Amino acid sequence: MATIKDVAKQAGVSVATVSRVLNDNGYVHEDTRKLVIEAIQQLSYKPNEVARSLFKKKSRLIGLLLPDIRNPFFPELARGIEDEIQEQGYQLIIGNIDEKYPKEMDYIQTFEQNNVTGIITATNLTGRSHYDDLSSPVVFLDRTFNDHPSVFVDGIEGGRMAASELVKRGSKRITILKGPAQLQTAQDRFNGAIAELRSANVDFSVIETSSFSFSDAEIWAEELFEKYPDTDGILASNDVVAAAVMHEALRLGKAIPEDLQLIGFDDIPLSRLLFPPLSTIRQPAYDMGKEAAKLLIRLINKETHFEKNIQMPVMFIERQTTRKVEENG
Amino acid sequence: MATIKDVAKQAGVSVATVSRVLNDNGYVHEDTRKLVIEAIQQLSYKPNEVARSLFKKKSRLIGLLLPDIRNPFFPELARGIEDEIQEQGYQLIIGNIDEKYPKEMDYIQTFEQNNVTGIITATNLTGRSHYDDLSSPVVFLDRTFNDHPSVFVDGIEGGRMAASELVKRGSKRITILKGPAQLQTAQDRFNGAIAELRSANVDFSVIETSSFSFSDAEIWAEELFEKYPDTDGILASNDVVAAAVMHEALRLGKAIPEDLQLIGFDDIPLSRLLFPPLSTIRQPAYDMGKEAAKLLIRLINKETHFEKNIQMPVMFIERQTTRKVEENG
DNA sequence: ATTAAATGTGTAATCGGTTACATGGTGTGA
DNA sequence: TCACACCATGTAACCGATTACACATTTAAT
Structure with missing residues (x-):
C-alpha cells in the first residue's frame, strides 16, 4: 500500500x-x-483511515448495536441507517448483542476503542446507563432512554390500536403475549393494549414471554393454546411471535380469521408472505433507521435547533388474520 | 480517555x-x-486500538460482506462467524452489499483502509477478481472462487436432491425457479436439478429470476402460476422465494402438498413457521459461518496443513410441503 | 514605493501505541 | 574474579496521517 x-x-x-x-x-x-x-x-x-483516525480522534465509522440480527425487524433498521450514512461518507459497524446484554458493554468498548464517530443503539435495557459517559454521540433507536436523542414509535398507541382493531372486529376472549419485561417498548405496547381492553370492558388473559427469538416463540405459542384454548383474538408481541402463534393455531386446526383473529407488531417483510397474510401494527423500520441516522449526523455535526426525540407513526396494516370490520360492526 | x-x-x-x-x-x-x-x-x-492498529498494521477487526442482510440466511451465517471470532478476541464489521455489487468494492476498500485482519465474503459475483491483491486473507463463504479458501455446500448435489425428492413423491410437471444467473451457487442448484430431472425423464419448465429479495419474489411467484398453472411440483431457488410461491399458491386455492409440492433451499428459521411448514434443502448456515471463521483464523495465524476448501453437507428437511413418500412410492 | 494581506509550500510536532536498542544490575559457572 | 547469560527498565524511532508554524513569494491597497 x-x-x-x-x-x-x-x-x-x-x-x-x-x-x-x-x-x-x-x-x-x-x-x-x-x-x-x-x-x-x-x-x-x-x-490510511487508521492513521487519520488516530490524529483526528474521529473515524468514519458509525457503530450500530442490535439485539438480534436474526429478527428481521433489525436488519430493516440497519438498511435505513446504512442508506443514509453512506451518502455522508460514513461506514456502518454492526454489533449483534444476540439478546445477551453483557455483550453490549463489550461492543461499546470496542466502538470507543476504534474511535467511532457516533453510535446508534437498539439494545439498551431499561435502567442501564452505560451510555452516559461516552465521548461520541448516541442515538437510541426503537428505544428511549431518559432525555437522550431517540427515534421511536408510540408503543402505547400501537398497543391500543391493535387491541381496538381486534375488539372492533368482534374478538371477545383476547390473549396478549406480553413481551420481555425489561424492554420498555414491549411494556408500552402491553400497557396500551390492556388500557384499551379495560376501557372497552373486554375479557383478556396474558402470556408472559422473555424474548423475541424465533426459537423461543414456538414455546410461547404452545403454552398459549394449552392455557387458553378458547381464545378468539391474540395480540402478539411482535411479528415473529405472531408467525409462531399462527403456525401453532393452524396446526391445531383453527380457522383464521373466522375462529381466531391475530395481530402482530412490526410488519417485517415476511408478514406479507405468511398465509393468511398477517395483520399487524406497522413500525416504519426502514424510515426509523433513516431518521436515526439523520439525527446522529446532526449531533456529530454539532448542529443545533432540531428535534432530538423523534416519534414515528404506527399504522394498522389490515391483512387477513383479522376479519372485515363490516362483518361484525 | x-x-x-x-x-x-x-x-x-x-x-x-x-x-x-x-x-x-x-x-x-x-x-x-x-x-x-x-x-x-x-x-x-x-x-487505543487505533494507535495499536496503526503500528501493527493489523486490527482486531474482521470484515464480513453480505449480499443482503434482509435475507435471513445471511444473518445466520453472521451469527456463526461472530460466535467463533469473538472467542478469539476479534470483532466483526458487517458490510451489506444490498445486492448492489459496486458497493462490494467500496466496502473492500473501507476494510483495507481500516486494517482489517481478514475478510469473509459471501458476495463475490462469478468472474470478478478484486480479491486477488488484498493484503489480508479472504475466505469465500457460500461461494467459491478459483482456489481461494472457501466454505460452501455442494449446490449441484443440493439441486439434485431436491429434484429427486420431488420426483420420488410423485410430481410430474415440475417448475424450477432458476436463481440469479451471476450466482454460481444458484446455477449449481439449477444444474443439479435439471440433471436429475433429465435422467429421471421428468418434464419441467423454468422461470428465470434475478434476485433473492423478498420484494421481487412475489413477482416471480405470480409469473410462475400464470405461465404454468398446472405445475404440480416447484423447486424454489431459496426459502424466501419458496415462501412467496407458497403464499401465491395458497391464494390461488391450491392444496399443498396434495396438488402442489414445494421444496425450498437454505432452511432459514422462518421455514419451520410457515404453514404448511416448508420442506427444504438445508444449508447449515450457522455452522458454515463457524467453519469460515475457523478457516480465516487459521489463515491469519499462518498455520499450515489444513483443508482450505471446506464442503458442508446439504440435507433434505422433510416437512409438509411435500407428501409422504410411502403414499406415492 | 511601501506595506499589509493573501497565497503557496515545507518542517516538524503530534495522535497513542509498539518495539529495537541501550544500559545496568544480578546470578552462575569456569 | 571474570565473562556471560538473564532480568528489568528506559529512550527513542516508528506506524501514516494532520496541522501549527515558519518562511517565501505574490498581490492588493495606500
Missing part, C-alpha cells in the same frame, strides 16, 4: 501539500494540485 | 513497561506489574 510519503515523493512535493489536496484544505497551487492528483492515481493511493 | 502515558506516570514507570504488561511481552518484575495493573484499573484505561 502506497503511503502519503510515496505520493509526496512521486509528485515532488511535501506530505503537507499532499494532505492539503486530500482534504481540500489551505492553499495549494492549481498546478501542484494536478501533480498530486496524478501521483495519487498512478500509485492508486488510498489514505 | 486515559492514555498509556497517564498510566505510566501513575505507576511511576515508562510507557514501554506498561506496554509490556499490556501485551505480556518481555521482562517485567512482578512488583512492577502489580503497580501497572493497579494504575490501569484506577484510570480504567483501555488501550
Whole structure:
C-alpha cells in the first residue's frame, strides 16, 4: 500500500501539500494540485483511515448495536441507517448483542476503542446507563432512554390500536403475549393494549414471554393454546411471535380469521408472505433507521435547533388474520 | 480517555513497561506489574486500538460482506462467524452489499483502509477478481472462487436432491425457479436439478429470476402460476422465494402438498413457521459461518496443513410441503 | 514605493501505541 | 574474579496521517 510519503515523493512535493489536496484544505497551487492528483492515481493511493483516525480522534465509522440480527425487524433498521450514512461518507459497524446484554458493554468498548464517530443503539435495557459517559454521540433507536436523542414509535398507541382493531372486529376472549419485561417498548405496547381492553370492558388473559427469538416463540405459542384454548383474538408481541402463534393455531386446526383473529407488531417483510397474510401494527423500520441516522449526523455535526426525540407513526396494516370490520360492526 | 502515558506516570514507570504488561511481552518484575495493573484499573484505561492498529498494521477487526442482510440466511451465517471470532478476541464489521455489487468494492476498500485482519465474503459475483491483491486473507463463504479458501455446500448435489425428492413423491410437471444467473451457487442448484430431472425423464419448465429479495419474489411467484398453472411440483431457488410461491399458491386455492409440492433451499428459521411448514434443502448456515471463521483464523495465524476448501453437507428437511413418500412410492 | 494581506509550500510536532536498542544490575559457572 | 547469560527498565524511532508554524513569494491597497 502506497503511503502519503510515496505520493509526496512521486509528485515532488511535501506530505503537507499532499494532505492539503486530500482534504481540500489551505492553499495549494492549481498546478501542484494536478501533480498530486496524478501521483495519487498512478500509485492508486488510498489514505490510511487508521492513521487519520488516530490524529483526528474521529473515524468514519458509525457503530450500530442490535439485539438480534436474526429478527428481521433489525436488519430493516440497519438498511435505513446504512442508506443514509453512506451518502455522508460514513461506514456502518454492526454489533449483534444476540439478546445477551453483557455483550453490549463489550461492543461499546470496542466502538470507543476504534474511535467511532457516533453510535446508534437498539439494545439498551431499561435502567442501564452505560451510555452516559461516552465521548461520541448516541442515538437510541426503537428505544428511549431518559432525555437522550431517540427515534421511536408510540408503543402505547400501537398497543391500543391493535387491541381496538381486534375488539372492533368482534374478538371477545383476547390473549396478549406480553413481551420481555425489561424492554420498555414491549411494556408500552402491553400497557396500551390492556388500557384499551379495560376501557372497552373486554375479557383478556396474558402470556408472559422473555424474548423475541424465533426459537423461543414456538414455546410461547404452545403454552398459549394449552392455557387458553378458547381464545378468539391474540395480540402478539411482535411479528415473529405472531408467525409462531399462527403456525401453532393452524396446526391445531383453527380457522383464521373466522375462529381466531391475530395481530402482530412490526410488519417485517415476511408478514406479507405468511398465509393468511398477517395483520399487524406497522413500525416504519426502514424510515426509523433513516431518521436515526439523520439525527446522529446532526449531533456529530454539532448542529443545533432540531428535534432530538423523534416519534414515528404506527399504522394498522389490515391483512387477513383479522376479519372485515363490516362483518361484525 | 486515559492514555498509556497517564498510566505510566501513575505507576511511576515508562510507557514501554506498561506496554509490556499490556501485551505480556518481555521482562517485567512482578512488583512492577502489580503497580501497572493497579494504575490501569484506577484510570480504567483501555488501550487505543487505533494507535495499536496503526503500528501493527493489523486490527482486531474482521470484515464480513453480505449480499443482503434482509435475507435471513445471511444473518445466520453472521451469527456463526461472530460466535467463533469473538472467542478469539476479534470483532466483526458487517458490510451489506444490498445486492448492489459496486458497493462490494467500496466496502473492500473501507476494510483495507481500516486494517482489517481478514475478510469473509459471501458476495463475490462469478468472474470478478478484486480479491486477488488484498493484503489480508479472504475466505469465500457460500461461494467459491478459483482456489481461494472457501466454505460452501455442494449446490449441484443440493439441486439434485431436491429434484429427486420431488420426483420420488410423485410430481410430474415440475417448475424450477432458476436463481440469479451471476450466482454460481444458484446455477449449481439449477444444474443439479435439471440433471436429475433429465435422467429421471421428468418434464419441467423454468422461470428465470434475478434476485433473492423478498420484494421481487412475489413477482416471480405470480409469473410462475400464470405461465404454468398446472405445475404440480416447484423447486424454489431459496426459502424466501419458496415462501412467496407458497403464499401465491395458497391464494390461488391450491392444496399443498396434495396438488402442489414445494421444496425450498437454505432452511432459514422462518421455514419451520410457515404453514404448511416448508420442506427444504438445508444449508447449515450457522455452522458454515463457524467453519469460515475457523478457516480465516487459521489463515491469519499462518498455520499450515489444513483443508482450505471446506464442503458442508446439504440435507433434505422433510416437512409438509411435500407428501409422504410411502403414499406415492 | 511601501506595506499589509493573501497565497503557496515545507518542517516538524503530534495522535497513542509498539518495539529495537541501550544500559545496568544480578546470578552462575569456569 | 571474570565473562556471560538473564532480568528489568528506559529512550527513542516508528506506524501514516494532520496541522501549527515558519518562511517565501505574490498581490492588493495606500
